[in-house]
Amino acid sequence: MYLAxxxxxxxxxxxxxxxxxxxxxxxxVYFLTSLAYGLASSYTNGVTKWQADNIVLNYQxxxxxxxxxxxxxxYDRVEASGEKAKLGFFPxxxxxxxxxxxxxTRQAVYVFGIEDGSFLAPNEYSLITLPNGMIMDQSIxxxxxxxxxxxxxTRTNGDKIEWVIQGFTEKATYxxxxxxxxxxxxxxxxxxxxxxxxxxxxxxxxxxVNALGNGATGETLVNYDxxxxxxxLPGYTAQVLTFSLMIGFLIMIVAFVxxxxxxxxxxxxxNMFGVMKAQGISNRFIASSVIWQTLILVLLxxxxxxxxxxxxxxxxAGIVPFATNVLFYIVISAGFIIFSVIGGLFSVxxxxxxxxxxxxxx
Amino acid sequence: xxxxxxxxxxxxxxxxxxxxxxxxxxxxxxxAEGELVAIIGPSGSGKSTFLTILGGLQRPTTGQVLIxxxxxxxxxxxxxxxIRFTKIGxxxxxxxxxxxxxxxxxxxxxxxISGNRVNKDWLEELLTGVDVKRxxxxxxxxxxxxxxxxxxxxxxxxxxxSVIFADEPTASLDTKRAFDVIKLLKQxxxxxxxxxxxxxxxxxLIEFCDKVYVIVDGVMTQREM
Numbered sequence: 001m002y003l004a005x006x007x008x009x010x011x012x013x014x015x016x017x018x019x020x021x022x023x024x025x026x027x028x029v030y031f032l033t034s035l036a037y038g039l040a041s042s043y044t045n046g047v048t049k050w051q052a053d054n055i056v057l058n059y060q061x062x063x064x065x066x067x068x069x070x071x072x073x074x075y076d077r078v079e080a081s082g083e084k085a086k087l088g089f090f091p092x093x094x095x096x097x098x099x100x101x102x103x104x105t106r107q108a109v110y111v112f113g114i115e116d117g118s119f120l121a122p123n124e125y126s127l128i129t130l131p132n133g134m135i136m137d138q139s140i141x142x143x144x145x146x147x148x149x150x151x152x153x154t155r156t157n158g159d160k161i162e163w164v165i166q167g168f169t170e171k172a173t174y175x176x177x178x179x180x181x182x183x184x185x186x187x188x189x190x191x192x193x194x195x196x197x198x199x200x201x202x203x204x205x206x207x208x209v210n211a212l213g214n215g216a217t218g219e220t221l222v223n224y225d226x227x228x229x230x231x232x233l234p235g236y237t238a239q240v241l242t243f244s245l246m247i248g249f250l251i252m253i254v255a256f257v258x259x260x261x262x263x264x265x266x267x268x269x270x271n272m273f274g275v276m277k278a279q280g281i282s283n284r285f286i287a288s289s290v291i292w293q294t295l296i297l298v299l300l301x302x303x304x305x306x307x308x309x310x311x312x313x314x315x316x317a318g319i320v321p322f323a324t325n326v327l328f329y330i331v332i333s334a335g336f337i338i339f340s341v342i343g344g345l346f347s348v349x350x351x352x353x354x355x356x357x358x359x360x361x362x
Numbered sequence: 363x364x365x366x367x368x369x370x371x372x373x374x375x376x377x378x379x380x381x382x383x384x385x386x387x388x389x390x391x392x393x394a395e396g397e398l399v400a401i402i403g404p405s406g407s408g409k410s411t412f413l414t415i416l417g418g419l420q421r422p423t424t425g426q427v428l429i430x431x432x433x434x435x436x437x438x439x440x441x442x443x444x445i446r447f448t449k450i451g452x453x454x455x456x457x458x459x460x461x462x463x464x465x466x467x468x469x470x471x472x473x474x475i476s477g478n479r480v481n482k483d484w485l486e487e488l489l490t491g492v493d494v495k496r497x498x499x500x501x502x503x504x505x506x507x508x509x510x511x512x513x514x515x516x517x518x519x520x521x522x523x524s525v526i527f528a529d530e531p532t533a534s535l536d537t538k539r540a541f542d543v544i545k546l547l548k549q550x551x552x553x554x555x556x557x558x559x560x561x562x563x564x565x566x567l568i569e570f571c572d573k574v575y576v577i578v579d580g581v582m583t584q585r586e587m
Contacts, residue, residue, distance in 0.1 A: 002471075002474050003460075003462075003463075003471075006462050006463055006467065007462040009462075010461075010462035010463075010501070011462065272460060272461070275452075275454060275458045276460075277443070278417070278419060278446070278452060278454075278458075279446060279447065279450075279452050279458065280443050280444065280445070280446030280447025280448070280450065281443075281447065281475060282440075282443055282447075285475055356419055357414055357419050357420065
């Protein structure tokens with residue numbers, strides 16, 4: 001490390017260019033990761049908030065919760081170790097009732113109908129005191145929605161329903177849209193026009209599902225573990241895969257670029273290393289110096305790249321789906337380090353092949 | 363005087379296609395403590411072959427090299443590397459200094475690698491002895507050719523080796539600086555009780571040497587002083 005650090009200090013300009021390059025690429029990787037995680041989270045926040053293990057849908061819905069309708073009978077048939085809860089699910093377009101006519105306040109949301117005391121309810125659900133009260137994801141505040149506002153939802157038949165915002169909750173989005181948590185009656189009134197409709201969309205289970213009770217009636221229910229359910233969300237897997245591939249390739253590009261830089265720098269120093277070898281300095285010392293140099297460059301670039309990402313996140317958090325995840329940063333940083341060291345090993349190979357005889361001109 | 367390095371019946375042959383080139387014919391050589399020995403000869407005569415076999419950078423075809431009476435040339439590469447690091451100091455034609463270390467750091471690098479405690483008194487004595495103390499914070503590119511070679515001498519001596527190998531140490535210097543360097547080398551060889559073997563083609567330097575060997579076509583003979 002001593003030689004590596006001394007050389008970096010002595011040739012600041014030359015190495016600063018390499019560090020800038022590593023910084024820019026690592027910044028891109030960290031930023032993309034934060035965007036990917038933010039976007040993926042905004043797809044699944046509403047689901048992970050349940051802290052559930054399984055979800056039961058109608059078999060005929062073909063993985064699509066929107067097309068799933070279940071009855072109370074089916075709810076009773078499902079045997080679970082742990083808690084189970086009914087979930088009513090329906091998309092909606094809402095707008096502010098008292099907004100000026102020229103202001104477009106329409107927002108796409110998902111309505112989650114839940115029963116009183118259900119574990120699906122966020123903590124803030126207890127704030128609801130009105131029969132038409134509801135809780136919303138707090139991101140809706142940025143669109144001008146405030147506590148106590150009345151929102152309008154237009155049913156497919158043109159009827160308008162009015163609900164009152166009685167609280168906000170954090171991280172309550174589904175497929176990037178805010179969630180409205182309201183009673184099962186309100187959900188049924190909106191989705192089916194009557195609170196008497198004895199249907200809902202899914203059974204969410206915290207624990208394991210022992211039996212679906214399909215029996216002689218044929219396969220009418222199907223159980224998914226939550227991760228499988230998330231992976232069936234439209235576009236989710238494709239999006240996560242796309243980002244993962246981009247990030248993976250960028251990490252390898254950094255390693256490749258850094259490997260080439262270090263290799264070129266090593267080749268430039270062949271004569272010096274040859275003389276050192278003639279003087280009895282071991283391959284191990286010289287090679288470790290090369291690897292340390294790689295590590296220092298990648299660490300400095302990574303730290304600055306990560307700092308830039310965090311600063312960018314502070315400024316862009318409300319504009320883009322940016323979310324930090326320490327575990328991802330650790331994994332990516334480890335990837336940078338491992339692949340860069342592999343890149344540096346090509347230079348180590350070059351070092352071991354240096355012939356001190358040639359270096360000293362014999 | 364104690365013999366520090368010996369070459370006994372050493373030969374070195376190379377294959378050039380199907381031809382065998384006898385780069386070094388049967389050679390016996392020794393250098394004792396306090397001796398400055400010159401090896402002279404024309405280009406291609408076998409001087410560098412001689413020095414690199416002596417320094418363990420090439421294996422002799424036959425014969426052996428002893429350092430402080432112990433076998434050296436037959437050791438494994440790793441063992442020879444270790445002996446070179448501890449027992450031999452090198453001064454090369456182009457100064458063998460590391461461009462991004464200052465003068466003091468050049469010397470202390472040996473301690474850094476070996477993990478030895480820095481001997482500050484010895485460092486000061488050496489830097490003063492070769493008259494480079496005032497440059498101790500300077501980098502090689504800030505020094506003249508003569509100054510660089512003086513630092514190279516200090517570097518070769520710092521880890522207290524038994525033997526110093528100097529390969530054309532004055533080649534890049536003018537006459538005055540070349541004489542300054544050789545005088546310094548001789549002085550340090552005597553004071554530090556080293557055996558210094560210097561390969562050179564510069565006949566002006568031999569008056570400073572204790573022994574002179576001439577190599578022509580791979581045959582080494584001692585010249586009368």
